[in-house]
Every structure is written in C-alpha cells, then in structure tokens.
Amino acid sequence: MTHDTAPRPRPARQRILAAADELFYSRGVLSTGIDAVTDHADVARKSLYNNFASKDDLVHAWLEQRHRDWRGYYDARVAAAQGEGSVDGAGLVLAVFDAYLDHAMAAGEGFRGCGLLNTAAGYPPDSAVRQLVRRQKQEVEDLLALGSPTHADMLSHLLEGAVTRAGLEGSPDRLHRAREQAAVILGARTVPEGGQG
Incomplete structure (x- = not known):
C-alpha cells in the first residue's frame, strides 16, 4: 500500500483568509479589493463569495x-x-x-x-x-x-x-x-x- 505524501491543497476559505491576512495587513483593508484577494489566493471570485457573504x-x-x-x-x-x-x-x-x-x-x-x-x-x-x-x-x-x-x-x-x-x-x-x-x-x-x- 502506498501513501500519497504530497501536501493536500488548503481549502479555498483558508487560502482566502491567508491572502486577506497578507494583503489587508500590508496594504490596508480599504486599499485592497476583492480581485486582489482572489488573485493572491488563486481562487475564483465565486469561491470567495461561496465562503464569505461580502x-x-x-x-x-x-x-x-x-x-x-x-x-x-x-x-x-x-x-x-x-x-x-x-x-x-x-x-x-x-x-x-x-x-x-x-x-x-x-x-x-x-x-x-x-x-x-x-x-x-x-x-x-x-x-x-x-x-x-x-x-x-x-x-x-x-x-x-x-x-x-x-x-x-x-x-x-x-x-x-x-x-x-x-x-x-x-x-x-x-x-x-x-x-x-x-x-x-x-x-x-x-x-x-x-x-x-
């Protein structure tokens, strides 16, 4: 039996929060748009709205x-x-x-x-x-x-x-x-x- 040791990708919500943490903290919340967060998280805009209402x-x-x-x-x-x-x-x-x-x-x-x-x-x-x-x-x-x-x-x-x-x-x-x-x-x-x- 072999086990796949490749790391599993983090769920979209975690990736979005990690991207938001980096961008909101470094650039400021009001200066950071949703597109910047989704691009940085490498998720579709729809993924963001599936996890966060706004x-x-x-x-x-x-x-x-x-x-x-x-x-x-x-x-x-x-x-x-x-x-x-x-x-x-x-x-x-x-x-x-x-x-x-x-x-x-x-x-x-x-x-x-x-x-x-x-x-x-x-x-x-x-x-x-x-x-x-x-x-x-x-x-x-x-x-x-x-x-x-x-x-x-x-x-x-x-x-x-x-x-x-x-x-x-x-x-x-x-x-x-x-x-x-x-x-x-x-x-x-x-x-x-x-x-x-």
Missing part, C-alpha cells in the same frame, strides 16, 4: 483570525510561564506585552503595528468593524486586569500607545520599551522577555 464578512473573519492568532501567543506565554512555576499578576500582565511582541516579530520586516487598529481607523465610529475591534481590545484590557486590576487602564494605554507608535515607525522597539515600563509600574523584578526571571 467583503465586510471577509474583513470580520480576518479580524477574528488575527485576534485568535494573538490570543494563541498570549496563551502560549502563560503556559510557558506556568511550566516554569506559578505565574503572579506581573507575569500575567507581561505575558500580554510579550504576546504583542511575538505578533510583531511574526510580521518581520513588514511590521505595520496593530492590524485591528489600522483597520478600525478606516471605518466610521458606529460601524460593525469598530464594534468588533472595541470588543477585542476590551478582552486585552480584561487580561491586563487579571494581572493588575488597579493598573489595567494605565497598562492598556501604555500598550496601545506603544503599538501605535511602533507601527508608525515600522519597528517593535516601542513595544520592548513599553514592556520594561510595565514592569516598573507593577514593581516587578526584572523579568526577561520570553519567561520568568
């Missing part, structure tokens, strides 16, 4: 995927810290900052800041996109509050300001500094990025 539906699915990706980085950071011992409040907060750094590093040379904020900026305040991003950002603030209820608002402002400036500068340096500042705010001993110190 471009707005695709944008929502993409934003949800980006947030899930970030949450995966956060969960991995917390799990790694737990594997090294107990995680205190400062460790939970710094895991949020580390997850932002992990997401930034995954973008590599193409780092443009927070894809959620970049996208929300192009939509009206009462739009469904803005509402979704607000919920996602509130989840991040809630995670900060788990580690430091009294400083969550301040830490959220520090984090979001740093990621915005980092995106403008095309470098995660501001996020590294914000992480150091968060440790100072929390009165934490110096905790190296990547784990408990």
Whole structure:
C-alpha cells in the first residue's frame, strides 16, 4: 500500500483568509479589493463569495483570525510561564506585552503595528468593524486586569500607545520599551522577555 505524501491543497476559505491576512495587513483593508484577494489566493471570485457573504464578512473573519492568532501567543506565554512555576499578576500582565511582541516579530520586516487598529481607523465610529475591534481590545484590557486590576487602564494605554507608535515607525522597539515600563509600574523584578526571571 502506498501513501500519497504530497501536501493536500488548503481549502479555498483558508487560502482566502491567508491572502486577506497578507494583503489587508500590508496594504490596508480599504486599499485592497476583492480581485486582489482572489488573485493572491488563486481562487475564483465565486469561491470567495461561496465562503464569505461580502467583503465586510471577509474583513470580520480576518479580524477574528488575527485576534485568535494573538490570543494563541498570549496563551502560549502563560503556559510557558506556568511550566516554569506559578505565574503572579506581573507575569500575567507581561505575558500580554510579550504576546504583542511575538505578533510583531511574526510580521518581520513588514511590521505595520496593530492590524485591528489600522483597520478600525478606516471605518466610521458606529460601524460593525469598530464594534468588533472595541470588543477585542476590551478582552486585552480584561487580561491586563487579571494581572493588575488597579493598573489595567494605565497598562492598556501604555500598550496601545506603544503599538501605535511602533507601527508608525515600522519597528517593535516601542513595544520592548513599553514592556520594561510595565514592569516598573507593577514593581516587578526584572523579568526577561520570553519567561520568568
């Protein structure tokens, strides 16, 4: 019995989301048309509409995927810290900052800041996109509050300001500094990025 070891092609929905991730993040949602996404995904336009009701539906699915990706980085950071011992409040907060750094590093040379904020900026305040991003950002603030209820608002402002400036500068340096500042705010001993110190 022989087994075909050739990789199976990814379903059209996955290819479309991967193409949207690359193009929406690098070019911006409003600057990227459906044809660019379908060409990049190597699918027919009909395939896109078989999987997504509209471009707005695709944008929502993409934003949800980006947030899930970030949450995966956060969960991995917390799990790694737990594997090294107990995680205190400062460790939970710094895991949020580390997850932002992990997401930034995954973008590599193409780092443009927070894809959620970049996208929300192009939509009206009462739009469904803005509402979704607000919920996602509130989840991040809630995670900060788990580690430091009294400083969550301040830490959220520090984090979001740093990621915005980092995106403008095309470098995660501001996020590294914000992480150091968060440790100072929390009165934490110096905790190296990547784990408990």
